[in-house]
Every structure is written in C-alpha cells, then in structure tokens.
Amino acid sequence: DTGVSQNPRHKITKRGQNVTFRCDPISEHNRLYWYRQTLGQGPEFLTYFQNEAQLEKSRLLSDRFSAERPKGSFSTLEIQRTEQGDSAMYLCASSLVSGMTGELFFGEGSRLTVL
Amino acid sequence: AQTVTQSQPEMSVQEAETVTLSCTYDTSESDYYLFWYKQPPSRQMILVIRQEAYKQQNATENRFSVNFQKAAKSFSLKISDSQLGDAAMYFCACRRTGTASKLTFGTGTRLQVTL
Numbered sequence: 001d002t003g004v005s006q007n008p009r010h011k012i013t014k015r016g017q018n019v020t021f022r023c024d025p026i027s028e029h030n031r032l033y034w035y036r037q038t039l040g041q042g043p044e045f046l047t048y049f050q051n052e053a054q055l056e057k058s059r060l061l062s063d064r065f066s067a068e069r070p071k072g073s074f075s076t077l078e079i080q081r082t083e084q085g086d087s088a089m090y091l092c093a094s095s096l097v098s099g100m101t102g103e104l105f106f107g108e109g110s111r112l113t114v115l
Numbered sequence: 116a117q118t119v120t121q122s123q124p125e126m127s128v129q130e131a132e133t134v135t136l137s138c139t140y141d142t143s144e145s146d147y148y149l150f151w152y153k154q155p156p157s158r159q160m161i162l163v164i165r166q167e168a169y170k171q172q173n174a175t176e177n178r179f180s181v182n183f184q185k186a187a188k189s190f191s192l193k194i195s196d197s198q199l200g201d202a203a204m205y206f207c208a209c210r211r212t213g214t215a216s217k218l219t220f221g222t223g224t225r226l227q228v229t230l
Contacts, residue, residue, distance in 0.1 A: 003159070033217065042119075042206050042220030043160075056217065091160070095216070103150075104218055106160040 002026060004107035006092050012113045013082055020078045021110040025094030032075050033104060034067055035091040036060065043091055049075060050097060082114045117142040117209040121221035128197045129229050135182075136192045136224045138207030147211045149183065150218070151192045154204040163205070166190065194226075202228045 005024040013019050025032045030051050035043035046065070047057045051072035061067075064082075069075040079086055089111050093104040118141045128134035140149065151163040166174045166183050173181050178198075182191045194201055207221040 031216065040124075040222070042121075042208075042222045043218075045217045045219070048217060103162050103165065106152075108157075108159040 004092055004094055004105055006090075006107035006110045008110060009108065010111045010113075012115065014115050015082055015084060017082055018078065018080045019082060019112060020076050021090050021092075021112075022074060022076050023092030023094075023107060024074045025092070026105055027073075028096065029094035029105070030072065030097050031095045032069055033093040033095075034075070034077050035093065037089040037091055037109070038087075046077075046090075079112070082112075084114045087112055087114045117144070117147070117211065117219040119207050119209050119219055119221035121207055121224050123224045124222070125225045125227070127227040127229060128194070128201075130197055130199060132197055133193060133195045134197055134226065136194075136205050136207075136226070138190045138192070138221060140188050140190060140207070140209045140221075142188075142209060142211065144211040147209055149181075149190045150208040150210070151179070151181070151190075152206045152208060152220075153201075154206065154223075156203070160206070164192065197228050199228050199230075202226055 007022045033048040034046040037043045047067050049069040064080045067077045089109040091109045093106045095104045120139045147168045149166045152160045153163045154160040164176045164179050178195045180193045204223045206223045208218045210218045
C-alpha cells in the first residue's frame with residue numbers, strides 16, 4: 001500500500017494519560033500535515049512539516065500537543081495529559097512541495113476517545 | 116486567512132438524479148485553489164475535483180463539475196447521475212498558492228443517495 005498510513009486507528013484512553021499517533025506519508029512526499037476533526041465538523045489544521053522542519057502551528061495546538069518528524073519521513077503527534085475535549089479524529093495528510101496542484105493525500109485517521 | 120462556508124448540513128438525492136452542493140469562501144489572496152473532498156463513512160478523505168482560481172473555465176471530472184463564480188466567491192459542486200457510492204460527507208476547501216499551503220475546510224455536507 002503506497003498511501004498515507006496512520007496508527008493506531010483507534011485509541012481509548014483515560015483522562016490524564018499520554019497518547020502518541022504515528023503517520024507514515026507517501027514516500028516521496030516532503031510535506032506532512034496534521035488535522036483534527038470532531039464530529040460534524042470539517043478538519044481543522046494543527047501543524048505541518050516540510051521535510052523535518054515544522055513550519056506552522058495552529059493556535060489549536062496547545063502546549064500539551066507536540067509533533068515531530070525527525071528524519072523527514074514519518075511523523076508522530078503526542079498529546080500529554082489528555083482531556084475529554086481532545087476526543088476527535090486526528091488526520092494526517094501529505095503532499096509534494098513541487099506539486100502545483102496543491103492536492104493533499106489523507107490517511108484514514110486515528111480516532112481518540114478520552115474517558 | 117481563508118474561511119469556507121457550507122450552508123447545507125445535509126442533502127438528499129435520488130439515484131440517477133443531479134444534486135448541487137453549495138460552498139462560499141472568503142480570502143484576501145489573489146491566487147488560490149479550491150477543492151471538493153469526499154469522505155465516505157469510516158474511510159479516508161479523497162479529492163473529488165480541483166479548481167485553480169486563475170482559470171475561468173469550470174473544472175469537470177466525469178460526473179462531477181463545479182460552478183466557480185470568483186466575484187461572488189462561490190464554488191458549488193454538481194453531481195450528475197448520482198450513484199449509491201456517492202453517499203458521503205463532502206467538504207469544500209481553499210488553499211492559497213505559495214509556501215503556506217494548509218487547506219481550510221468548510222463544515223461539510225452529508226449527502227444521502229436514495230433508491
């Protein structure tokens with residue numbers, strides 16, 4: 001499968017615990033994005049990387065959230081001290097910098113439920 | 116910054132009929148892309164159709180076409196000959212060209228296709 005891969009697909013955790021999600025983008029894509037989607041809403045931008053550099057972070061990304069892309073390939077999104085309001089689908093997408101079409105390719109998402 | 120508004124939370128269409136999903140947007144950019152993405156239940160988001168703002172001609176992709184009214188900042192999606200597989204959430208999105216490449220999404224329209 002050469003698409004965007006996200007793991008785990010589902011995570012149930014208790015409030016206060018830390019969780020980490022992983023995203024493996026399409027191999028030749030140098031841009032990687034994280035979005036959050038709550039029920040009945042469109043995806044909201046969290047952050048994006050070009051290679052290993054984190055170029056932009058949304059105000060939605062509180063200090064409990066951290067994202068990394070250490071070698072410019074896969075990325076992790078960690079949420080510390082989870083709160084019930086963190087329950088959402090976390091979407092990863094990738095694209096090419098040189099791609100003039102601007103298309104993002106999405107993974108299937110990681111659903112987080114905080115009890 | 117961009118904002119995208121989808122005023123139809125739900126739409127319904129009979130199989131083989133035509134349906135139009137509405138989208139308006141606001142941006143201060145002169146050069147940007149507009150997109151319609153489809154999100155089937157529990158599946159990844161996929162691109163349906165894309166429009167470059169500098170192009171006057173409306174984009175078409177098989178049964179999908181757009182009505183792009185730049186002055187009115189309107190970008191509607193027409194689905195012809197609707198099929199059961201078209202049932203999904205549809206998101207309108209906007210992205211400016213250049214290095215700041217995040218997508219801004221609307222809240223989505225859920226499309227039901229009935230027999």
